[in-house]
Amino acid sequence: MIEFIIRRVAQAMLVLFVMTLLVFFGVHVIGNPVYIFASSECTRECLDEIMANLGLDLPIWQQYLMFLGNLAEGDLGKSFTFGVPAMSLIWERFPATLELATASLAIAVAVGLPLGLYAGMRPDSLVSRAIMGFSMLGFSVPIFWIGLIFILTFSVRLGWLPSVGRGQTVQVFGVPVSVLTRDGLAHLVMPAFTLSLIMMSMVIRLTRAGMREVLHADYIRFARASGVRERRVIGLHAMKNILIPVVTVLGMEFASVIAFAVVTESIFSWPGVGKMLIDAIAVLDRPLIVAYLIFVVVMFVTINLCVDILYSLLDPRVRVGGGGP
Amino acid sequence: MAPVLELRGLRTVFATAAGELPALDGIDLAVSRGEIVALVGESGSGKSVTGFSVTGLLPSVARVVAGSVRLNGTEIAGLRGEAMRRLRGRHVAMIFQDPMMTLNPVLRIGTQMRDALFAHERMGGRAAADRLERALAEVGIAEPRARLRQYPHELSGGMRQRVAIAIALLHGPDLVIADEPTTALDVTIQGQILALVQRLAREKGTALIWITHDLAVVAGIADRIAVMYAGRIVEEGPVDAVLDSPAHPYTRGLIDSVPATHPKGQRLPQIPGRMPTLAELPDGCAFAPRCPRRSGACADRPDPAPAGGGRMVRCFHPLAEGRA
Ligand SMILES: Nc1ncnc2c1ncn2[C@@H]1O[C@H](COP(=O)(O)OP(=O)(O)OP(=O)(O)O)[C@@H](O)[C@H]1O
Numbered sequence: 130m131i132e133f134i135i136r137r138v139a140q141a142m143l144v145l146f147v148m149t150l151l152v153f154f155g156v157h158v159i160g161n162p163v164y165i166f167a168s169s170e171c172t173r174e175c176l177d178e179i180m181a182n183l184g185l186d187l188p189i190w191q192q193y194l195m196f197l198g199n200l201a202e203g204d205l206g207k208s209f210t211f212g213v214p215a216m217s218l219i220w221e222r223f224p225a226t227l228e229l230a231t232a233s234l235a236i237a238v239a240v241g242l243p244l245g246l247y248a249g250m251r252p253d254s255l256v257s258r259a260i261m262g263f264s265m266l267g268f269s270v271p272i273f274w275i276g277l278i279f280i281l282t283f284s285v286r287l288g289w290l291p292s293v294g295r296g297q298t299v300q301v302f303g304v305p306v307s308v309l310t311r312d313g314l315a316h317l318v319m320p321a322f323t324l325s326l327i328m329m330s331m332v333i334r335l336t337r338a339g340m341r342e343v344l345h346a347d348y349i350r351f352a353r354a355s356g357v358r359e360r361r362v363i364g365l366h367a368m369k370n371i372l373i374p375v376v377t378v379l380g381m382e383f384a385s386v387i388a389f390a391v392v393t394e395s396i397f398s399w400p401g402v403g404k405m406l407i408d409a410i411a412v413l414d415r416p417l418i419v420a421y422l423i424f425v426v427v428m429f430v431t432i433n434l435c436v437d438i439l440y441s442l443l444d445p446r447v448r449v450g451g452g453g454p
Numbered sequence: 455m456a457p458v459l460e461l462r463g464l465r466t467v468f469a470t471a472a473g474e475l476p477a478l479d480g481i482d483l484a485v486s487r488g489e490i491v492a493l494v495g496e497s498g499s500g501k502s503v504t505g506f507s508v509t510g511l512l513p514s515v516a517r518v519v520a521g522s523v524r525l526n527g528t529e530i531a532g533l534r535g536e537a538m539r540r541l542r543g544r545h546v547a548m549i550f551q552d553p554m555m556t557l558n559p560v561l562r563i564g565t566q567m568r569d570a571l572f573a574h575e576r577m578g579g580r581a582a583a584d585r586l587e588r589a590l591a592e593v594g595i596a597e598p599r600a601r602l603r604q605y606p607h608e609l610s611g612g613m614r615q616r617v618a619i620a621i622a623l624l625h626g627p628d629l630v631i632a633d634e635p636t637t638a639l640d641v642t643i644q645g646q647i648l649a650l651v652q653r654l655a656r657e658k659g660t661a662l663i664w665i666t667h668d669l670a671v672v673a674g675i676a677d678r679i680a681v682m683y684a685g686r687i688v689e690e691g692p693v694d695a696v697l698d699s700p701a702h703p704y705t706r707g708l709i710d711s712v713p714a715t716h717p718k719g720q721r722l723p724q725i726p727g728r729m730p731t732l733a734e735l736p737d738g739c740a741f742a743p744r745c746p747r748r749s750g751a752c753a754d755r756p757d758p759a760p761a762g763g764g765r766m767v768r769c770f771h772p773l774a775e776g777r778a
Pocket residue numbers: 468477495496497498499500501502503504513515667731732
């Protein structure tokens with residue numbers, strides 16, 4: 130297990146290195162952020178001064194070495210736009226994204242699992258076909274389109290749900306949370322549902338496929354032949370086997386949902402890290418972009434590790450090496 | 455006393471693209487208390503379907519369309535849902551071929567056994583644990599308490615099959631249907647499992663249907679034998695009579711193709727051809743295309759008729775030794 134973790138971390142370091150290199154030089158090629166910040170009256174000297182302040186006057190490779198040096202000390206630099214440490218900006222915005230992603234995960238599982246189970250148990254019924262059609266749509270219809278349709282329907286036409294921002298939040302352990310207030314919940318519903326659609330479709334498909342396979346397994350037949358009640362056969366004996374792939378895939382997917390909540394956050398002006406990234410790219414705020422991407426890589430690695438651990442809890446066969454809880 | 459299980463004219467069909475095809479076509483079979491009946495036949499002859507027809511565990515495309523299944527004198531054909539569940543495990547239990555697949559890979563042995571126990575009995579956790587440990591000890595498993603906490607992959611194949619047997623016998627069922635329970639095991643383990651099941655069945659007076667294609671096993675364990683071909687029982691009777699002097703040409707062919715019954719150095723005779731699939735069953739005797747004794751009469755369907763030694767045979771030209 131230890132060796133496995135070390136290997137994972139080493140891989141992550143390599144990814145980080147390549148990624149910072151790409152982003153650093155990539156942003157450099159796109160343009161000079163100074164022209165975006167500086168007012169139109171700014172003279173040559175004024176521009177030079179800003180560049181010197183931001184360290185942009187140095188050759189790019191030197192800038193990169195400096196960045197690496199600071200990174201080694203845990204300093205990701207200050208945002209060009211806000212003048213505060215990039216990491217603190219991310220931490221400020223992250224709770225909103227995490228809440229959105231968690232809510233959409235919850236919706237995906239709460240809706241997708243029962244639908245998938247039903248479709249797996251009665252694969253030929255009309256309802257099951259409708260469910261599968263729905264999951265097809267979930268995969269193939271673009272998120273921004275769905276988001277816009279939702280806004281048009283529920284905000285503009287019916288006026289039921291607000292379409293912008295987080296609404297009223299309350300502090301839980303110093304972190305702002307929307308889901309606990311009526312207003313916040315109303316703001317959360319549409320973006321969370323929109324973001325959940327792809328995951329939901331995935332859950333439906335995985336659960337259905339798992340159910341169909343597991344129902345033919347000998348151990349299910351044996352449990353039934355031993356008189357075990359149907360509710361128990363499905364709810365435990367089949368379910369635990371089905372959950373293994375569902376948990377694994379969802380876990381992996383969860384990291385990307387957080388990382389790429391960008392579209393949903395933009396549509397609903399949800400004040401999370403995704404929206405922040407879009408804004409940062411628009412002004413070529415390099416430290417913020419790099420810090421965000423580093424953050425994403427670290428998050429991916431962490432979540433994948435958690436998934437692996439969860440997986441080994443669910444499937445006793447992978448608990449190798451004598452360890453295991 | 456009524457037999458534990460009595461099948462009369464059992465007919466089970468599969469719904470396929472080509473229409474409803476009969477996997478079982480008029481099965482008659484009776485098993486008494488303490489009796490071991492072997493059900494033999496080539497792959498696809500309908501042995502497993504017979505077992506699942508009794509326990510109501512047929513795949514969703516299959517159903518029993520005619521005939522009767524009596525368990526302890528009570529008609530249970532077509533019983534479903536909770537009524538059927540109450541019988542399973544308590545009055546009729548099954549053991550399957552592959553012990554790798556029979557136990558749930560992600561649940562502890564104890565969980566699986568407890569679920570089977572609680573399916574029919576309520577008791578406290580301590581009493582249940584004691585009961586399960588005794589059940590494991592009875593099938594020859596050492597350190598039963600430790601086993602309860604283990605997962606199937608931590609046990610050997612033979613050990614897993616013992617666990618499956620312990621689960622099947624948990625409620626002292628009247629009938630156990632064992633579907634090739636030793637086929638997937640090493641020869642030495644096979645012998646142990648065979649002896650174990652035979653002993654337990656005899657001790658408890660359990661009626662046992664032992665499904666197999668291994669005639670050598672049959673000779674060692676069974677009281678009676680029923681030979682199946684293409685969804686029908688073609689010969690049935692006391693095991694010695696049938697194996698020593700088969701009356702049906704198909705039984706003869708099966709016995710001749712067992713290596714042990716044949717002089718060394720000669721080519722092993724095989725029954726020519728293969729069993730017809732359900733879609734290509736002939737109208738008359740299903741064995742006719744492969745039969746060395748067939749005649750014009752065989753274009754009709756032979757009915758079961760008594761033959762020598764207390765047996766029944768479905769053939770217009772049974773072998774002479776089989777005659778009374
Ligand atoms: N799910 C199914 N769908 C369609 N036909 C089936 C299905 N299961 C079994 N059959 C058919 O039913 C017939 C009897 O099958 P069964 O499984 O009872 O054979 P068997 O005697 O147990 O063979 P084996 O020794 O291989 O286990 C076969 O012809 C098979 O093609």
